[in-house]
Amino acid sequence: MNRIQRLAIITRLMDCLDEKGSWCGETHIQKAAYFLQELLRVPIGCQFVLYKYGPFSFDLRDELTAMRADGVVQLCLQPPPYGPSLRTTELAKRIQGQCPKTLDKYGEKIAFAADRLGNKGVSELERLATALYVTREAEHGASVDDRAARIRQVKPHVPIDQARESVEWLDKIAEEADQAV
Amino acid sequence: MAKVVHEIRDPIHVFIRLDSDERRVLDSSPFQRLRHIHQLGLTSLVYPGATHRRFEHSLGVMELAGRVFDVITHPDAVTDEIRQLVPEVAKENERQYWRRVIRMAALCHDIGHLPFSHAAEKELLPAEWDHERLTCALIESQEMKEIWQNVTPPLRPADIVKLAVGPGKAPDLNFSVWEGILSEIITNDAFGVDRMDYLLRDSCHTGVAYGKFDHYRLIDTLRILPSPPTGGDEEPGEPALGVEEGGLHSAEALLLARYFMFSQVYFHPIRRAYDIHLKDFLAMWLPGGRFQTDLNRHLQTTDNEVMAAILDAARDPRRTGHEHARRIVSHEHFRVLYARNPEDLAKNIEAGEAVYKSAKDQFGAEHVRHDKSPGEGGASDFPVRLKDGRVVSSLSVSDVLGKIPAAAFECVFVSREREADAKKWLQKNREKILSAPKEDEV
Numbered sequence: 001m002n003r004i005q006r007l008a009i010i011t012r013l014m015d016c017l018d019e020k021g022s023w024c025g026e027t028h029i030q031k032a033a034y035f036l037q038e039l040l041r042v043p044i045g046c047q048f049v050l051y052k053y054g055p056f057s058f059d060l061r062d063e064l065t066a067m068r069a070d071g072v073v074q075l076c077l078q079p080p081p082y083g084p085s086l087r088t089t090e091l092a093k094r095i096q097g098q099c100p101k102t103l104d105k106y107g108e109k110i111a112f113a114a115d116r117l118g119n120k121g122v123s124e125l126e127r128l129a130t131a132l133y134v135t136r137e138a139e140h141g142a143s144v145d146d147r148a149a150r151i152r153q154v155k156p157h158v159p160i161d162q163a164r165e166s167v168e169w170l171d172k173i174a175e176e177a178d179q180a181v
Numbered sequence: 182m183a184k185v186v187h188e189i190r191d192p193i194h195v196f197i198r199l200d201s202d203e204r205r206v207l208d209s210s211p212f213q214r215l216r217h218i219h220q221l222g223l224t225s226l227v228y229p230g231a232t233h234r235r236f237e238h239s240l241g242v243m244e245l246a247g248r249v250f251d252v253i254t255h256p257d258a259v260t261d262e263i264r265q266l267v268p269e270v271a272k273e274n275e276r277q278y279w280r281r282v283i284r285m286a287a288l289c290h291d292i293g294h295l296p297f298s299h300a301a302e303k304e305l306l307p308a309e310w311d312h313e314r315l316t317c318a319l320i321e322s323q324e325m326k327e328i329w330q331n332v333t334p335p336l337r338p339a340d341i342v343k344l345a346v347g348p349g350k351a352p353d354l355n356f357s358v359w360e361g362i363l364s365e366i367i368t369n370d371a372f373g374v375d376r377m378d379y380l381l382r383d384s385c386h387t388g389v390a391y392g393k394f395d396h397y398r399l400i401d402t403l404r405i406l407p408s409p410p411t412g413g414d415e416e417p418g419e420p421a422l423g424v425e426e427g428g429l430h431s432a433e434a435l436l437l438a439r440y441f442m443f444s445q446v447y448f449h450p451i452r453r454a455y456d457i458h459l460k461d462f463l464a465m466w467l468p469g470g471r472f473q474t475d476l477n478r479h480l481q482t483t484d485n486e487v488m489a490a491i492l493d494a495a496r497d498p499r500r501t502g503h504e505h506a507r508r509i510v511s512h513e514h515f516r517v518l519y520a521r522n523p524e525d526l527a528k529n530i531e532a533g534e535a536v537y538k539s540a541k542d543q544f545g546a547e548h549v550r551h552d553k554s555p556g557e558g559g560a561s562d563f564p565v566r567l568k569d570g571r572v573v574s575s576l577s578v579s580d581v582l583g584k585i586p587a588a589a590f591e592c593v594f595v596s597r598e599r600e601a602d603a604k605k606w607l608q609k610n611r612e613k614i615l616s617a618p619k620e621d622e623v
Contacts, residue, residue: 004530005620023412026562049352051361052419058349062555069556069587070526077583081409081573083562084583091527099620122411122418154355157266157419 001102006044007072008099009036010063011092013110014073020118024085026064027053031125032117033060039132039177040109050154053122054130108181116173124166130155131166135174144168189240193381197244199284202332206285207240209328210480211292211319215239217483218291221383221446222300223455226512228387228446235291235298238382242367245374245400246287249366250280253405253422263405266420269359270405279363282336285329286344287367290375292319293479295472296487300456301463305472313350315479317342322476358420362405365422371561372399372422372435380438383446391441394434402428406564409574423564423572432563433581439558443588448554450592454514457550457594459491462505466490515550515594518603529617533591536607539614540593544603548596559587 001009013032014024022028034055036042046057064086067073072092076085096103103110117125134150135142148163158166187204189197199207206212215235224231252258254270269275293315295302302312319325321338329336339354347368348356356364367375377396384392402425408418424432446452464470466487473479494506508514518540525532537551560583563575576583595603607614 004618007530025411027411047352049348050355051348052421056348065557065559065587066555066589068559069589070530071523072530075560075576075583077576078412078574080567080577081571082577083409083411083574084560084576085412091530094617095530098617101620126419156358 001043001045004095005099005102006063007067007092008096008102009042009044009106009110010060010067011072011088012096012103012107013114014086014088015092016111016114017118018087020114022114022118023082023121024087025083025122026061026086027122028117028120028125029064029086030056030060031129032113033057034129035117035132036109036113038136039174040113040181042106042109048133050130050133053126054155055133112177112181116176126155127151127158127162127166128169130158131163131170135167135170144171191237191241191244192385193241193378194244197240199240199243202281202328203243203284203288205328205331206288206325209324211322211325212236212239212288214480214483215291215294217485218294219297219484220379221387222297222452223459223509224387224446224449224452226455226509227449227452228389230386230388231383231446233382233386235294238378239288239291241378241382242290242374243284243287245377245396246366247280247284248400249374249403250283250363252400253362253366253403254280258404262407263420266407267359267362267405269357278334278336279340279359281332282340283344283363283366285336286341287374289320289325289341290316290345290367292316295479296482296484297456297459301460301472304460305463305467305470307471307474310474311350313346315474315476316346317351318474318476319479320345362420362422369422370558371563372403372424372432376439377435380435380442383442384438387446389442389445391445392438394438395431396435399424399428399431399435402431404566406566406572409564409572409577421564423566423575426565426567426578429565429575429579432575433579436558436561436582436585440585440588443557443590447557448588448590450517450520450594451514453552453590453592454516454550454594455509457552458505458508458514459487462491462494462502462509463487465502465505466494513597515596516600517592518549518595518600518607519593521589521591525615529615531618532615533593535614535618537593539610540595540603540607543606544595544599548599549603550594551592552594553591554589556587556589558585560585 017024034048037044046059048055048057073086073088076087130151134147138147144167147167151158151163185201187199191197218235220233220235220238221231254276259270264271293312320341329338343354343360344364347364367373380392404423405420406423408421491506494500494502495510519536521533540549564572565575566572
């Protein structure tokens with residue numbers, strides 16, 4: 001996948017998140033992109049490590065900076081205490097228009113990710129993305145309790161009941177993703 | 182009696198003090214090699230004062246890392262909320278251990294650099310390798326392990342690796358919240374001490390005054406703070422490095438300094454052209470066209486060996502890489518044919534690439550080069566504690582930060598022999614070249 005195609009996917013994801021009411025800050029985009037790549041197998045070419053609010057991609061952070069420099073996305077500043085949102089520009093629409101085949105191929109998956117994650121805040125996204133991370137790391141068939149315990153290990157501030165709920169949510173979404181897209 | 186505290190004079194920090202364990206790191210072969218690695222590659226060909234080395238920069242980073250660590254872990258600077266989220270900060274033994282680790286990590290954070298620093302890193306190392314990976318390997322080498330083992334208490338090499346390169350460059354290591362914060366002291370995108378020192382030092386040596394900012398005030402106001410909430414989510418986020426309200430202007434000054442230094446120095450087109458000639462020379466001169474990742478070979482290769490070879494090759498047309506060496510030594514660098522600009526980007530996001538490909542087809546690969554650095558800095562979001570105790574996003578209270586653009590660089594260069602023709606050709610064909618490609622043509 002070349003850069004223009006990747007930009008088309010990332011900006012379409014941002015637009016879909018926005019439509020679903022997401023705050024669309026960098027963390028929201030990071031976690032949605034993680035689901036897109038690792039659960040829905042859309043090859044956006046980012047390496048994710050466990051870091052801020054769960055899985056985090058330094059590649060994606062750099063790409064978002066480059067997208068700002070290129071005028072593809074812009075910051076929307078918010079009143080205190082809130083962090084900024086990111087919105088796509090007219091240039092992003094033109095880039096999407098250049099890549100009809102790519103968006104045709106991955107459009108449903110992008111919409112699926114945005115639909116399931118667009119209404120979530122950062123804390124919940126952290127738990128859900130970490131649930132996906134520990135599930136990918138665990139052996140196939142690892143129990144909900146084992147994976148919840150692992151979430152607690154890497155993110156000690158997450159209460160165990162929320163960790164368990166997150167793993168259960170993930171299992172359900174993974175099944176839906178298999179059937180839907 | 183042997184000295185336990187050693188003092189080194191420094192143009193930026195006046196005195197840098199180090200203990201005997203740190204002195205052993207300073208005397209090690211990986212660290213001494215940094216005396217022969219220019220901080221800014223061939224920049225001295227454009228800014229003659231820029232002859233400083235990674236050696237003094239690394240000492241400066243250690244000095245600042247120790248200062249920041251002391252400020253952010255001082256009991257008066259840590260709230261109960263943070264003590265609960267990061268319990269290590271309140272345990273004196275842990276604090277002492279990690280203070281040693283961070284200073285050692287700061288000392289070692291650049292020991293993997295190749296000759297002329299960043300100039301030739303991407304293209305001339307095997308896939309999957311970069312200078313940070315070499316840094317990690319050197320920290321875990323036998324010579325360095327012996328030093329870590331002889332510190333009381335012994336230091337774990339993996340801890341030094343984590344803080345020296347941060348989570349982005351150590352993807353196989355898990356970082357606790359505490360380790361993540363400590364690694365930010367060195368590598369933080371907004372105000373890591375690596376950045377603080379190189380801006381101040383590069384500014385001093387290049388004579389470009391834009392790189393200066395009030396680092397004393399900034400460091401005194403750094404704190405570990407919970408990340409501010411994002412809309413729809415009122416819970417405070419993970420702790421991160423932030424500032425008290427009183428330090429916001431210093432942070433803004435640093436981020437402006439970064440923007441100006443990138444625009445004026447690091448992205449200076451002629452400096453970048455010399456990097457291209459250096460890369461071309463090295464690709465011909467190095468065995469197999471690449472640097473080796475064997476640590477002994479790495480330690481034996483510095484700017485000195487490379488510069489001696491360049492001077493040799495420049496004098497003798499029969500030598501490998503003569504043409505590229507000659508361009509460096511005689512200052513006959515390629516000239517700018519095309520530079521990125523917002524107008525063209527709006528038409529074609531890959532405008533630079535399009536000009537490069539067309540120019541290469543027209544004038545031959547040997548006469549055209551392309552260089553791109555996608556985007557550095559811009560608006561940084563970090564927590565700020567207001568005087569009333571609320572923690573807010575820096576971008577929500579700063580009048581300046583949101584307006585700082587990300588600095589980006591892209592140029593197409595052409596040889597002097599083809600410069601006049603190429604400029605005429607580009608003027609004539611510009612619109613056609615810059616038209617946005619269809620998906621299949623990309």
